[in-house]
Amino acid sequence: MEPVFDVIIVGGGVVGCAVAWYLSHFDLRVVLLEKERDVCCGVSKANTGVIHSRSYFTPHTLKGELHLRSLELFPSLERELDFHCHKVGALTIAFSLHDLQYLNTLKERGKNPHAEIIGPQELKELEPLVNPEVIACYYDPETKVVSPFLLTLALAEFAVLNGVEFIFFTEVLGFEETRDALSVQTNRGVYRARVAINCTGIHATSLAQKTGETIPLHRLYRGQYFVLDRDCQSLVKHVLYPVPTVGSKGILVTPTPEGNILVGPNFELIPEEDTATTKIGLEEVERGGGRLVPSLPLHKTITTFSGIRPTLPDRDFRIFFSLRFPRLLHLCGIESPGLTASLGIAEYVGEQIQKTGILFREKKVAPRVSFPVFRTASWEEREKLIAQDPDWGDIVCRCEEVTLAEIKHALSSCLPASTLDGLKRRVRVMAGRCQGSFCGMHLPDILMGKSLQKREAIMKSGEKSWYCLDTIGRAETENASTR
Amino acid sequence: MVLPVKESAESTKVICIVCPKGCILEGRRDERGVTIQNGCPRGQEYAYRELQNPCRIVTTTIAVRNAALKRLPVRTSLPFPKRRIPELIDFLHTLSVEAPVRVGTVLMENLLGEPGVHLVATRTIERKSPSRETERQT
Amino acid sequence: MPRRVKAQVVVIGGGPAGMASALAAFENGARPVFLLERGEYLGGILNQCIHPGFGLHLFGEELTGPEYAERFKEKLSRTQVEVLLNTTVLEITPQRIVRAVNPQGVWEFETTRAVLSMGCRERTRGMLRLPGTRPAGIFTAGLAQYLVNIEGLLPGKEVLILGSGDIGLIMARRLTLEGATVKAVVEVRDSLSGLLRNYVQCLHDFNIPLWLSHTVTTIQGKERVEGVVVSRVDEGGRAIPGSERVVPCDTLLLSVGLIPENELSRQASIPLCPRTGGPVINEYFACEREGFFACGNVVGVFDLVDYVTLVSQGVGEAVNIPTAFSPAKYHLVPGDGVSLVIPQKIQEGKKGFLFLRSLQSFRQAAVSFSFQGKEFHKLRVPLCYPSEMIRLNIQDIPWPSQGGEIRIGITGERIRGIY
Numbered sequence A: 001m002e003p004v005f006d007v008i009i010v011g012g013g014v015v016g017c018a019v020a021w022y023l024s025h026f027d028l029r030v031v032l033l034e035k036e037r038d039v040c041c042g043v044s045k046a047n048t049g050v051i052h053s054r055s056y057f058t059p060h061t062l063k064g065e066l067h068l069r070s071l072e073l074f075p076s077l078e079r080e081l082d083f084h085c086h087k088v089g090a091l092t093i094a095f096s097l098h099d100l101q102y103l104n105t106l107k108e109r110g111k112n113p114h115a116e117i118i119g120p121q122e123l124k125e126l127e128p129l130v131n132p133e134v135i136a137c138y139y140d141p142e143t144k145v146v147s148p149f150l151l152t153l154a155l156a157e158f159a160v161l162n163g164v165e166f167i168f169f170t171e172v173l174g175f176e177e178t179r180d181a182l183s184v185q186t187n188r189g190v191y192r193a194r195v196a197i198n199c200t201g202i203h204a205t206s207l208a209q210k211t212g213e214t215i216p217l218h219r220l221y222r223g224q225y226f227v228l229d230r231d232c233q234s235l236v237k238h239v240l241y242p243v244p245t246v247g248s249k250g251i252l253v254t255p256t257p258e259g260n261i262l263v264g265p266n267f268e269l270i271p272e273e274d275t276a277t278t279k280i281g282l283e284e285v286e287r288g289g290g291r292l293v294p295s296l297p298l299h300k301t302i303t304t305f306s307g308i309r310p311t312l313p314d315r316d317f318r319i320f321f322s323l324r325f326p327r328l329l330h331l332c333g334i335e336s337p338g339l340t341a342s343l344g345i346a347e348y349v350g351e352q353i354q355k356t357g358i359l360f361r362e363k364k365v366a367p368r369v370s371f372p373v374f375r376t377a378s379w380e381e382r383e384k385l386i387a388q389d390p391d392w393g394d395i396v397c398r399c400e401e402v403t404l405a406e407i408k409h410a411l412s413s414c415l416p417a418s419t420l421d422g423l424k425r426r427v428r429v430m431a432g433r434c435q436g437s438f439c440g441m442h443l444p445d446i447l448m449g450k451s452l453q454k455r456e457a458i459m460k461s462g463e464k465s466w467y468c469l470d471t472i473g474r475a476e477t478e479n480a481s482t483r
Numbered sequence B: 001m002v003l004p005v006k007e008s009a010e011s012t013k014v015i016c017i018v019c020p021k022g023c024i025l026e027g028r029r030d031e032r033g034v035t036i037q038n039g040c041p042r043g044q045e046y047a048y049r050e051l052q053n054p055c056r057i058v059t060t061t062i063a064v065r066n067a068a069l070k071r072l073p074v075r076t077s078l079p080f081p082k083r084r085i086p087e088l089i090d091f092l093h094t095l096s097v098e099a100p101v102r103v104g105t106v107l108m109e110n111l112l113g114e115p116g117v118h119l120v121a122t123r124t125i126e127r128k129s130p131s132r133e134t135e136r137q138t
Numbered sequence C: 001m002p003r004r005v006k007a008q009v010v011v012i013g014g015g016p017a018g019m020a021s022a023l024a025a026f027e028n029g030a031r032p033v034f035l036l037e038r039g040e041y042l043g044g045i046l047n048q049c050i051h052p053g054f055g056l057h058l059f060g061e062e063l064t065g066p067e068y069a070e071r072f073k074e075k076l077s078r079t080q081v082e083v084l085l086n087t088t089v090l091e092i093t094p095q096r097i098v099r100a101v102n103p104q105g106v107w108e109f110e111t112t113r114a115v116l117s118m119g120c121r122e123r124t125r126g127m128l129r130l131p132g133t134r135p136a137g138i139f140t141a142g143l144a145q146y147l148v149n150i151e152g153l154l155p156g157k158e159v160l161i162l163g164s165g166d167i168g169l170i171m172a173r174r175l176t177l178e179g180a181t182v183k184a185v186v187e188v189r190d191s192l193s194g195l196l197r198n199y200v201q202c203l204h205d206f207n208i209p210l211w212l213s214h215t216v217t218t219i220q221g222k223e224r225v226e227g228v229v230v231s232r233v234d235e236g237g238r239a240i241p242g243s244e245r246v247v248p249c250d251t252l253l254l255s256v257g258l259i260p261e262n263e264l265s266r267q268a269s270i271p272l273c274p275r276t277g278g279p280v281i282n283e284y285f286a287c288e289r290e291g292f293f294a295c296g297n298v299v300g301v302f303d304l305v306d307y308v309t310l311v312s313q314g315v316g317e318a319v320n321i322p323t324a325f326s327p328a329k330y331h332l333v334p335g336d337g338v339s340l341v342i343p344q345k346i347q348e349g350k351k352g353f354l355f356l357r358s359l360q361s362f363r364q365a366a367v368s369f370s371f372q373g374k375e376f377h378k379l380r381v382p383l384c385y386p387s388e389m390i391r392l393n394i395q396d397i398p399w400p401s402q403g404g405e406i407r408i409g410i411t412g413e414r415i416r417g418i419y
Helices: A014-024 A064-081 A097-110 A118-128 A148-161 A199-208 A228-237 A278-291 A338-355 A379-388 A402-414 A420-427 A440-450 B041-052 B080-093 C016-027 C044-048 C065-077 C141-149 C164-179 C196-208 C263-267 C305-318
Strands: A004-010 A028-031 A092-093 A115-116 A135-141 A165-167 A171-175 A183-184 A189-198 A219-228 A239-242 A252-255 A259-264 A268-270 A301-311 A317-322 A328-332 A396-397 B010-014 B024-030 B033-039 B059-065 B071-076 B096-098 B106-108 B120-121 C001-014 C033-036 C053-054 C083-086 C086-092 C097-102 C105-116 C119-121 C138-140 C158-162 C181-188 C214-222 C229-232 C245-248 C251-254 C258-260 C292-294 C330-334 C338-342 C351-359 C362-371 C374-384 C392-394 C402-412
Touching: A004 A014, A004 A183, A014 A028, A014 A148, A014 A338, A028 A148, A028 A228, A028 A440, A064 A148, A064 A301, A064 A338, A092 A097, A092 A118, A092 C105, A097 A328, A118 A135, A148 A165, A148 A338, A148 A396, A148 A420, A171 B096, A189 A199, A189 A338, A199 A328, A219 B059, A228 A259, A239 B120, A252 A278, A259 C245, A259 C362, A317 A338, A379 B059, A379 C097, A396 A402, A396 A440, A402 A440, A420 A440, A440 C141, B010 B041, B010 B096, B010 C196, B010 C214, B024 B041, B041 C016, B059 B080, B059 C158, B080 C164, B080 C402, C016 C033, C016 C044, C016 C065, C016 C105, C016 C305, C033 C229, C044 C065, C044 C141, C053 C181, C065 C305, C086 C196, C086 C263, C119 C141, C138 C141, C141 C164, C158 C164, C164 C181, C164 C196, C181 C402, C305 C351, C330 C338, C351 C362, C351 C402, C374 C392
Parallel strands: A004 A028, A004 A189, A028 A165, A092 A239, A189 A328, B059 B096, C001 C033, C001 C105, C033 C083, C105 C292, C138 C251, C158 C181, C158 C251, C330 C402
Antiparallel strands: A092 A135, A115 A135, A171 A183, A183 A189, A219 A259, A219 A268, A219 A301, A239 A252, A252 A259, A317 A328, B010 B024, B024 B033, B059 B071, B071 B120, B106 B120, C086 C097, C097 C105, C119 C258, C214 C229, C229 C245, C338 C351, C351 C392, C362 C374, C362 C402
16 A cells, blocks of 8 residues: 555645645645646746735635735745845736726725825836826735745745655656555556645646536636846836736836846636647737837847636636545635735645644754855955856856756756756746847757757756757767667 | 650759758759759759769768777768668768778778779878877977 | 956957957967857858858958858967867957856956857747647757757758758758758748859758748647648738648748847947848947947858958958057948948058848849938849848948948849748
8 A cells, every 4th residue: 555645635736835835834735736847837837026015905704814914924934945036026007097096096905105196206116117108006015025936936845855756757647546545647656644635736637627516617818928138137127917807917117136128918818738839929018018118129139928817707716625535625716815825825735634633743844045046246255156066167158147057956966957947937947038049059969968868868847848859870879879 | 955864753942052042943844854953053964964964062970989089080981872871871870990090091992883983081080199198299 | 257358359259250350360470369158169150061062262262151151260270369169158248248157157358349240049939929739840040050050950841941041042052952852942022032153052952942931930739740721921021811721741940030149248338230130330330339340240240251260360450550449430221121340440541351141132233331411322133132241342432532321222123932
C-alpha cells in the first residue's frame, strides 16, 4: 500500500504553492502534484502582477474577504521568503463625474489616511504623460507589483525547504475514496492522502464535475498584454487603473518589478483554453492603454502575451468540500485578484483542512534566502561576487545582464529550471529586448553542460517543445552528439 | 553566339547575376548547340556556363575533434558542380578533423574526384583549453 | 577594488568595425588601445557568416566571413592592442568612464577616446507584434545561423522564412543544404529586399518559392510551431482579409531587419538619429559628444562589411585629429525615396564618404541634393536597390558656400518584382 500523505495539493500555480507554503509551517506530510514541468505554468503565470490594495477589494464576497486576509499576511511573508514586492502606488483615473463617484467608493474602501483624490494638476506632477482629459484621480500608495512567477517560485521553494515534496509531470485523473484515505489517481500512479486540494486553476471546475459536483464549468476570459522595453521605465511609475467596466478591472498600464511596462489586459470570452494573442485583441489593448497614456510608446513592444482567467457566474471564489469525496477540497473560480488573495486563500484552506480533524502542530521553519541578482547589484557587490566565483563575471544575457552564475544556480536550486521557459522566468534570460536572439545562442550549450541532456532534447516548456530538431552531421566527435 | 551542345531542343531562362541589372537571358538548345539570346558578352558567358555545367562555391561546416568549437567552417577552393552539391554535403557530414586547424589549410584534395576542387578550412580553431578563461592578448 | 585603467582609446565591440578601428588607431600611434569584446572570440557576426561574398572591395577576392575576420585577428595579434575577450561593457558615462566586467572582475577605463562599435541586433517577433501562440520554433535568422554554423544544431525541418533580406535568403540555402525543407520566403514588400545574386543562388537554385506582397499574420502551434497563417497584403502593407492560407511548418525564421544597439550610447548621453537608430555622426564618424566615435552597424546598418572596415579605419585615424569634434556646417536630411543618410553632419565637405540607402528599388534613378528648397547637385544612378548602399565621396559634391540643412532625395522608375 502506498504511504498516506496528510495533504495532497493538486496544481502548482500560485494558489497551490501558497497552500504548500502555508502548510509547510506545520508538522504535516504534504505533496504537491503538478502536470507540467515547473510551477506557475497556467493561469498564475500570465497576469498583471499587481498586489491590489484594500481599496480594490470586493465587499461581501469570499474573494474580498480573502483579499483582505492576504494583504495582512504579505509583510511577514516578504521577510520569511526574502522576497520583496515593489510598492509603486496606484492611480485610478476618472474621466467623468460618474467615474468620480467610483473614486469616492475606492477611498471609502481603502480606509487609508495616505490615499487621496487628487486633481489633474497634481496628477500631472506624479505622472506627466497621463491623458490630460482626466478630471480627477484616486491615489493609493499601498498598491504593489510583483513578478507572479517569482512569487510563486519563492512560495514553492520555501515549501520545499520545509519538507513539502513537489512532483512534476503528474496529472490527476480521478479520485477514489478508501476506508482511511483518499486515493488520487494520476498518469504516474496512485497517491493517497487524508485530504486533497484541487488548485488546478482553469481545470478546477472540470475536475470537480468529474467528482460529481454540480458546479457550472468556468467561463474562460482571455486577457492580452504588451510588454514594453525597459528603456520606457521612467515613463510610467504607478499602476494606472481606469475606472472598471463590468466584468474586469479594465486595461491597466503597469510598471513591472523588472522595469518593463505592461499594458493590458482586455477581457474577452473564449470558448476553450487558448493563450494565443490576436490582432483584434491587441488593438483593443492598444486603445485602452492609449486612453490612459496617449503617448504610450507601443513601438517599444518587446513581446505580447495573453493569460486566462477562469470565472464562475457569480464572479466569486468557491472553496468547498466535495459531496462525494469528503476529503477533497475544491477551489473553483479563483480568478482576479487570485494572485493578491493567494495567501489568504492558503490560510483559509488550512482552516478547512483543520476542520477534517487533521492536527496542525507548528514546527520550526527554515527561512528562504534569495539568490543575488547581478543586474541590480552595486559595483562593489559585483566585484565581490566575481571574486567569489568568476561565473559572476560571465554575462550570458546582455539585455537583462544575466550571468552564468545565476543560470547555473537556477539549474541546480531546490526547484531547478528544466526548460528554457523555466530558466527565463527565474533569471530573465531571453526576456529582454532581444528576446533570446543573443543568449539563445549560448543556452543550449549551458543547459547541456549542466543537465547532461542531449542538445536536441532541450525544451522550451512542454514535452514536445523542442528548441532544435536535430544536430548537424554524422561524424562522431566528443562535442557533437551522435545518433 | 552559337555553342556546341548535343541535346534536344529546349529553352532555358537564366537570370544573369554578373551585374545588379538582373537581365534575363534565354538559352536555346537545339541540334546545333546552345544559343544565348540577349545580354552583354559577360552575361552571355555566364549564361553559357550556367547551361553547360553550373558550379558554385560550397561553404558548410564539418566536425572537429578536441577543439574549442564544435564545427569547423570550410569551403571549396573552386566552384563545385551544382548537381553534385547534395552528394558533397552528405559526404562532408561524415568527415571530421582534429584541432588545431589553421585557416587556409587544405583538408582534402579533389573533392569527390572533381579535379582541382579542394576542401579548405576557413577559420583557425585551437585545441580545447581546459577551462573557459579570459584571454588577454598582448 | 575594480581594475582602474587609463587609456587613450577604448573600442567597445570586437566585430569588423571594432577590429578595424582598434587596429587603425594603434597604427596611427594611439597608446594604449583596448578592444573589449563580450564574446569568446573576435570577429562578431562574421564568424557565423560562413558563406562567401566578403572582401571583394577591400581585398579583391571573395572571402567567407570567418576568413575575413581571420585577416584582422591576425593583424591584431601582431600589435599591442590589448584585447579583452568575454568582457561585457555595462556602463559608459558621458565623461568616458567605461565600466565592464569579465571573469577576472570589474574594470574601469578612463579613456580620452571611446569608439562605439557594438553592432546591431535583430528585430523580433515582439517588435512586429505578430500575434498567435508562443511555441518553440520561432527564431530570428541570425540566431538560427549561429545555431547551425557554430553550434551544429538544426533549428527546424519544415521552415518558413519571413523577410527576403540577405540573411533570410542565405539561411534558406543553408537550411536546405542541411536537409530542411524551406516552404517559402515571404516578403511584405512588392520587391526583393536582399541582393539579386542571393535570390538566384539561395532560392532559385533550390526551387524555393518567394512570395512577394505577403506576410505572416498568425503563428499556430501549442508546444512547437505547427503552422503559420500567411496573408496577401495591399499597397500599404496591410493584410487583405480573405487571403489567408495556413502553411504547415515547424519553424518560423524572422529576417525582418536589424536595429543598431545603442543602449550604451544612450547611457553616455550621445545624441541619436531617429532615422538610423544610431548616433548622429559627422564625416569623421565623431558623435555629437566630445571624445566619442561610432563606426559600423551601430551607426546604421551597412550592406557590405568592406564599407564597415573602410569607415572604421577612418575612425582609427580620426582619434588623433583634434578638430574631429568641431561644429558641423551641413546637416544632411533624408528626403523622398531615401531611408538612410550617413553621416548626418558634415564639417567642411572635404573628406570622407557619404552613404545612402534608397527606400525602394529604382531604375534610371537620380540622387538629388537640395539646399533651401533648390537642387544644387544631381547624380544619375542606373539602378538602385534598398539592399545596396550608394557610396559617394563627400569631396565630389559641390557643397553650397552657406551652411545649413541639405536634403537628399532619390527618384526613379520603381522596380517591382524580383528584379
